Amino acid sequence: xxxxxxxxxxxxxxxxxxxxxxxxxxxxxxxxxxxxxxxxxxxxxxxxxxxxxxxxxxxxxxxxxxxxxxxxxxxxxxxxxxxxxxxxxxxxxxxxxxxxxxxxxxxxxxxxxxxxxxxxxxxxxxxxxxxxxxxxxxxxxxxxxxxxxxxxxxxxxxxxxxxxxxxxxxxxxxxxxxxxxxxxxxxxxxxxxxxxxxxxxxxxxxxxxxxxxxxxxxxxxxxxxxxxxxxxxxxxxxxxxxxxxxxxxxxxxxxxxxxxxxxxxxxxxxxxxxxxxxxxxxxxxxxxxxxxxxxxxxxxxxxxxxxxxxxxx
Amino acid sequence: xxxxxxxxxxxxxxxxxxxxxxxxxxxxxxxxxxxxxxxxxxxxxxxxxxxxxxxxxxxxxxxxxxxxxxxxxxxxxxxxxxxxxxxxxxxxxxxxxxxxxxxxxxxxxxxxxxxxxxxxxxxxxxxxxxxxxxxxxxxxxxxxxxxxxxxxxxxxxxxxxxxxxxxxxxxxxxxxxxxxxxxxxxxxxxxxxxxxxxxxxxxxxxxxxxxxxxxxxxxxxxxxxxxxxxxxxxxxxxxxxxxxxxxxxxxxxxxxxxxxxxxxxxxxxxxxxxxxxxxxxxxxxxxxxxxxxxxxxxxxxxxxxxxxxxxxxxxxxxxxxxxxxxxxxxxxxxxxxxxxxxxxxxxxxxxxxxxxxxx
Numbered sequence: 001x002x003x004x005x006x007x008x009x010x011x012x013x014x015x016x017x018x019x020x021x022x023x024x025x026x027x028x029x030x031x032x033x034x035x036x037x038x039x040x041x042x043x044x045x046x047x048x049x050x051x052x053x054x055x056x057x058x059x060x061x062x063x064x065x066x067x068x069x070x071x072x073x074x075x076x077x078x079x080x081x082x083x084x085x086x087x088x089x090x091x092x093x094x095x096x097x098x099x100x101x102x103x104x105x106x107x108x109x110x111x112x113x114x115x116x117x118x119x120x121x122x123x124x125x126x127x128x129x130x131x132x133x134x135x136x137x138x139x140x141x142x143x144x145x146x147x148x149x150x151x152x153x154x155x156x157x158x159x160x161x162x163x164x165x166x167x168x169x170x171x172x173x174x175x176x177x178x179x180x181x182x183x184x185x186x187x188x189x190x191x192x193x194x195x196x197x198x199x200x201x202x203x204x205x206x207x208x209x210x211x212x213x214x215x216x217x218x219x220x221x222x223x224x225x226x227x228x229x230x231x232x233x234x235x236x237x238x239x240x241x242x243x244x245x246x247x248x249x250x251x252x253x254x255x256x257x258x259x260x261x262x263x264x265x266x267x268x269x270x271x272x273x274x275x276x277x278x279x280x281x282x283x284x285x286x287x288x289x290x291x292x293x294x295x296x297x298x299x300x301x302x303x304x305x306x307x308x309x310x311x312x313x
Numbered sequence: 314x315x316x317x318x319x320x321x322x323x324x325x326x327x328x329x330x331x332x333x334x335x336x337x338x339x340x341x342x343x344x345x346x347x348x349x350x351x352x353x354x355x356x357x358x359x360x361x362x363x364x365x366x367x368x369x370x371x372x373x374x375x376x377x378x379x380x381x382x383x384x385x386x387x388x389x390x391x392x393x394x395x396x397x398x399x400x401x402x403x404x405x406x407x408x409x410x411x412x413x414x415x416x417x418x419x420x421x422x423x424x425x426x427x428x429x430x431x432x433x434x435x436x437x438x439x440x441x442x443x444x445x446x447x448x449x450x451x452x453x454x455x456x457x458x459x460x461x462x463x464x465x466x467x468x469x470x471x472x473x474x475x476x477x478x479x480x481x482x483x484x485x486x487x488x489x490x491x492x493x494x495x496x497x498x499x500x501x502x503x504x505x506x507x508x509x510x511x512x513x514x515x516x517x518x519x520x521x522x523x524x525x526x527x528x529x530x531x532x533x534x535x536x537x538x539x540x541x542x543x544x545x546x547x548x549x550x551x552x553x554x555x556x557x558x559x560x561x562x563x564x565x566x567x568x569x570x571x572x573x574x575x576x577x578x579x580x581x582x583x584x585x586x587x588x589x590x591x592x593x594x595x596x597x598x599x600x601x602x603x604x605x606x607x608x609x610x611x612x613x614x615x616x617x618x619x620x621x622x623x624x625x626x627x628x629x630x631x632x633x634x635x636x637x638x639x640x641x642x643x644x645x646x647x648x649x650x651x652x653x654x655x656x657x658x659x660x661x662x663x664x665x666x667x668x669x670x671x672x
Binding site for chain 1: 385387415416417418419420423424426428431432433434435436437445446449450494497498500501
């Protein structure tokens, strides 16, 4: 081992410098948690997107046949033919898990984006203008936060069913869209709250005053000075929030108000046979768990990183 | 001396209105707080000619920053009371709203802040930050604005301006960032520059450089400068006139040389005495003014400096001294009953000396 303080005299200066840089670089490798999260999500997204073209993923609708016979009623356990076994209808559990990730990720990402846009806008308005605007928005946000999220979600999804039936031009709204809309509303409140707090802190910062003293108007200050500084916070909260929303989507599907093409629905459909055919329940559970875990690990790391950044700026 | 006739040809003809650039009459800025009305600035009047530099000196809490922000109109509107008249180039700006002020900010008046570490947007490139006011006020195209930004960086003596334009604030030192702040303030060629303790957050060696850059810009652009500081050494070499503030009031105002040579106010004397001197042995105790600045919610009845003044007498505690002009120099005014040099002053000084000896 070469000590940094007393370098090996046989090496050249260049080599010593290289060695030092290597040390620094090694420290920069992200922690195991983030590495795991990134890897898992990358693999999952790749498999999901290219599922149609990958030879080892069956169609989730096609049954698994061995010697011409459908392997229904949980006949196949995890193994070579069907990696994660088959379910009651003889469908491949692995294929289902991969295909359903599409819906889960779509719902999670769409509702996060909608939540970010709406919540971010509300939070910035409240935090920047204060006064009456702030009071109205804050009361709305507090009301949303006061109701238990799951109860609100169940209520909203069923209300949307009625509304869809009453208003003809909302016919395009499938169950999927209803879930996205519901989860967006759930995401708005916490995001608005955090963005409001951050905006309030940022608007008092000296560079905002400096920019105002150069004649910048409100719009310019909000979009050029404050919004870019909000991005780290928003990204961090969005990453953690994505995990929560995916879990919420699973929960809705599990209790039967969500979509049928979901991990939550699979868990609910197969849990009665948990003792005999554990694979049909455990694997979707695992997928849900690992996906949420990945988003949380990434979110945690981001928050730690941006806090350091904020302090040093 | 040609009063109110700027000779600078680079400035727009519309700006050549006769009379002083800045005229303050009895300006008061009060804040409503749960404790009561804070009289941060309490009746300040002065005029500033075009192209001249005025130093506003005073310790923390004397109202100098609030005064400069009152003139700029940068204070929060909520809970603030503004009285008096502020005339800028002949037009009243004391009662203008923020929206109306926006055309003046940057173009006519600009400000440099105390801490260059926090007054630049950390997420925007230096070039974009300088170019922004150019685009807003002068309607320049992106390329023109960038070229101007590059020239401005050269003006404030930043080496390698092309590379600097592409950098973020965290890649620069404090002195560099303050230069960038000056460049931003200079961008639209303001007629008045407010520098709010521009060197307080910087190293001593960098301080001198920054002050030189500001002085150079002022000369080149025939700009008026209001230099707010607590450091008499800073204003000594860089201003034409000095106004000393205490407890929200102007207590002495004089041309720079005259102030240092023949100060009238014991407070000014105290400030000057507190500067460490080179010829003194090291570890000599610094002279301090005992006590603290007055509470601006309940200011003392008579002279606001009386509780801390070494030469205080009964009259000082009872009646407030008006701002009076010295007989020998109309530009020098002070607010003190028994100014430095008066018989009462010498008497009090002798009394202090004898009591020190007796101990």
